[in-house]
Amino acid sequence: MKYINKLLLLLVLGAFAACTYEFPEPQIDEPTSGSADLTKIVSVGNSLTAGFMDGALYNRAQQNSFAVILAEQARAVGGGDFNVPNINSVNGFFQMGPQGPLGRLVLTVNPQTGATGPAPIGAGDLPSDFTGNKAALNNFGVPGITLLTALIPQTGGPASPANPAYNRLYERFASNPGTSTIIGDAAAALANGGTFFTFWLGNNDVLGYATGGASNPAILTSNSDFQQRLAAALGAMLAANPNAKGAVANIPSLAVLPYFTLVPWNALPLSQAQADQANQGYAAYNGGLAMARAGNLITAEEEQRRRIQFQAGQNGFVMEDEFLTDLSALGLPSIRQSKSTDRATLPLSAALGQPVGGNPALIRGISFPVEDQFVLTPEEQLEIRDKITAFNGFINAAVQANSDRLVLVDVNNLLDRVFQGQVSSGGVGLTASIIPPNGGFSLDGVHPNARAHAFVANLFIDQINQKWGANIPRANPNEYIGNDLPR
Structure with missing residues (x-):
C-alpha cells in the first residue's frame, strides 16, 4: 500500500511537471514604510x-x-x-x-x-x-x-x-x-x-x-x-x-550603566599591617559610637552599621553618608564603610586609595572619607x-x-x-x-x-x-x- 501511495505521488508530481503552468516564486515581503513616511x-x-x-x-x-x-x-x-x-x-x-x-x-x-x-x-x-x-x-x-x-x-x-x-x-x-x-x-x-x-x-x-x-x-x-x-x-x-x-x-x-557598576563596594585592598594601622586611627570614633548607643542617640543597628573595621584583603572604603544620625555634637562625623548596597561611581576608581591634596596622611577611603559625589547610597x-x-x-x-x-x-x-x-x-x-x-x-x-x-x-x-x-x-x-x- 505504501508503494502504491508513493507511485501515485510520483505520477501526480510528473503530471504537474508536464504542465506549462508555473507556480509563482515564494513572495518575500518587500521593504515598505507602511503608513509612515521616512523620506526625511x-x-x-x-x-x-x-x-x-x-x-x-x-x-x-x-x-x-x-x-x-x-x-x-x-x-x-x-x-x-x-x-x-x-x-x-x-x-x-x-x-x-x-x-x-x-x-x-x-x-x-x-x-x-x-x-x-x-x-x-x-x-x-x-x-x-x-x-x-x-x-x-x-x-x-x-x-x-x-x-x-x-x-x-x-x-x-x-x-x-x-x-x-x-x-x-x-x-x-x-x-x-x-x-x-x-x-x-x-x-x-x-x-x-x-x-x-x-x-x-x-x-x-x-x-x-x-x-x-x-x-x-x-x-x-x-x-x-x-x-x-x-x-x-x-x-x-x-x-x-x-x-x-x-x-x-x-x-x-x-x-544598568557600568559607570555605577565597575567599581566594587569592597575595592580597597589592604595588608594586615595597613589594616591594623587604619583601625588604630578609628578607635576613638568607634568608642564614640558606643557612647552614643549607650545614650540612646543611635540604635544598636546603626552603631554596627557605622563602626569602621579594616582587615587584610578587600575592604569597604570609608565614606560620607548624610542619611546617618547627626552626631556632630559629640564630634563624630557621619561616616561609615561602604556596603554591597552602595554604588560607587566610575571616577572613584582613579581617586580611591590616593593621597588627598598631596598629603600622604590623608588617603581617600582610609583616613579620608570618600566624598558624597563618588557614591550613591541606597x-x-x-x-x-x-x-x-x-x-x-x-x-x-x-x-x-x-x-x-x-x-x-x-x-x-x-x-x-x-x-x-x-x-x-x-x-x-x-x-x-x-x-x-x-x-x-x-x-x-x-x-x-x-x-x-x-x-x-x-x-x-x-x-x-x-x-x-x-x-x-x-x-x-x-x-x-x-x-x-x-x-
Missing part, C-alpha cells in the same frame, strides 16, 4: 542621538549613532540623506591635559600594575565650528542637554560665567547662536519637508544628578518642570508638521529610580495622548534585558559592560558603543514597523564595532 527624518536629542561615545564626540562615533543607523536602514523604504553636524575629529575632546586637549578614551594597560582601564588616547581636538549647510541638517543631538536647555536660546551662547546653559557643541552648529534653540532648529527642519522624527530627551534631567553621586539636588529636574518642558518640546515638534509621525524613546535605568538610588519612573510615566502619557502620530520606544526595557543577558544577535550576546567584544557600553561607562547603537536602532525599527505596518529592514549589529581591544 529629523532627530532631536542629547548625547545618545549625537553619537557621543568614549567620553567624546568624534568621527567614528558620530557616524554610528542609532539615528544614523536608523536613517541608513530607512533608505530601503525611500529615506533620503541624513546630514549630521560633522565634528571633523578622529579623537574628539575628552578633557584638557598638560599639553593641550586630550582625545577619547581607549583601553590601556598600566605598565606598572598591569591593570587594564580607560585612559585618554592622546591628542584630541577642541570642537570647531560646523562649516557645512546648517539648513540641511537632520541630526540635532547635542551632548549634555536637558529638556530645559533644549528650549532656551542661552544654550547657544554666548559663553560666560553667568550662563551655565551654554553648550559649545550646540553653538558650533546653531542656526543663530544666542537666539535660536535646539528644539526650534529641529522643528524648523521638520517643517521644511520633514516627514518623520525621533525624540529622545530627558535622560540628562536625572543623569547629571546621579553621576555626581546625588550631591547636587539643584540640578535634578522636578516632576512638574519635566512634564511642562516635555510638553513644550514634543509639542513644538508635533506642531512643526501636522502630518509628520514620530518615535519617542524613554529613559533607561541608571542601574536612599539615593531609590530616589533616582523613582524619578526615572515618574519621568517615563510622563513620556508614556505624552505618547499615548498623540497615539495616532507617535510610538513609544522602550529603551528602558531593552537595557534591562541587556543587563539580564537576554539580548543577542546571531548568537552573539550584548552585555552591560565595557569589556570587548560583547560589552555594549563605550569606555565612559554611560553611552552605548556602535554595536549597541545598532540594537537601539533596531528597537526603533521594530516599533515603527509594528505601529504603522512598515517593513524597514533591521540592521545587523554584528557589523558594527564594539570597543577596541586594549592598546
Whole structure:
C-alpha cells in the first residue's frame, strides 16, 4: 500500500511537471514604510542621538549613532540623506591635559600594575565650528542637554560665567547662536519637508544628578518642570508638521550603566599591617559610637552599621553618608564603610586609595572619607529610580495622548534585558559592560558603543514597523564595532 501511495505521488508530481503552468516564486515581503513616511527624518536629542561615545564626540562615533543607523536602514523604504553636524575629529575632546586637549578614551594597560582601564588616547581636538549647510541638517543631538536647555536660546551662547546653559557643541552648529534653540532648529527642519522624527530627551534631567553621586539636588529636574518642558518640546515638534509621525524613546535605568557598576563596594585592598594601622586611627570614633548607643542617640543597628573595621584583603572604603544620625555634637562625623548596597561611581576608581591634596596622611577611603559625589547610597538610588519612573510615566502619557502620530520606544526595557543577558544577535550576546567584544557600553561607562547603537536602532525599527505596518529592514549589529581591544 505504501508503494502504491508513493507511485501515485510520483505520477501526480510528473503530471504537474508536464504542465506549462508555473507556480509563482515564494513572495518575500518587500521593504515598505507602511503608513509612515521616512523620506526625511529629523532627530532631536542629547548625547545618545549625537553619537557621543568614549567620553567624546568624534568621527567614528558620530557616524554610528542609532539615528544614523536608523536613517541608513530607512533608505530601503525611500529615506533620503541624513546630514549630521560633522565634528571633523578622529579623537574628539575628552578633557584638557598638560599639553593641550586630550582625545577619547581607549583601553590601556598600566605598565606598572598591569591593570587594564580607560585612559585618554592622546591628542584630541577642541570642537570647531560646523562649516557645512546648517539648513540641511537632520541630526540635532547635542551632548549634555536637558529638556530645559533644549528650549532656551542661552544654550547657544554666548559663553560666560553667568550662563551655565551654554553648550559649545550646540553653538558650533546653531542656526543663530544666542537666539535660536535646539528644539526650534529641529522643528524648523521638520517643517521644511520633514516627514518623520525621533525624540529622545530627558535622560540628562536625572543623569547629571546621579553621576555626581546625588550631591547636587539643584540640578535634578522636578516632576512638574519635566512634564511642562516635555510638553513644550514634543509639542513644538508635533506642531512643526501636522502630518509628520514620530518615535519617542524613554529613559533607561541608571542601574544598568557600568559607570555605577565597575567599581566594587569592597575595592580597597589592604595588608594586615595597613589594616591594623587604619583601625588604630578609628578607635576613638568607634568608642564614640558606643557612647552614643549607650545614650540612646543611635540604635544598636546603626552603631554596627557605622563602626569602621579594616582587615587584610578587600575592604569597604570609608565614606560620607548624610542619611546617618547627626552626631556632630559629640564630634563624630557621619561616616561609615561602604556596603554591597552602595554604588560607587566610575571616577572613584582613579581617586580611591590616593593621597588627598598631596598629603600622604590623608588617603581617600582610609583616613579620608570618600566624598558624597563618588557614591550613591541606597536612599539615593531609590530616589533616582523613582524619578526615572515618574519621568517615563510622563513620556508614556505624552505618547499615548498623540497615539495616532507617535510610538513609544522602550529603551528602558531593552537595557534591562541587556543587563539580564537576554539580548543577542546571531548568537552573539550584548552585555552591560565595557569589556570587548560583547560589552555594549563605550569606555565612559554611560553611552552605548556602535554595536549597541545598532540594537537601539533596531528597537526603533521594530516599533515603527509594528505601529504603522512598515517593513524597514533591521540592521545587523554584528557589523558594527564594539570597543577596541586594549592598546
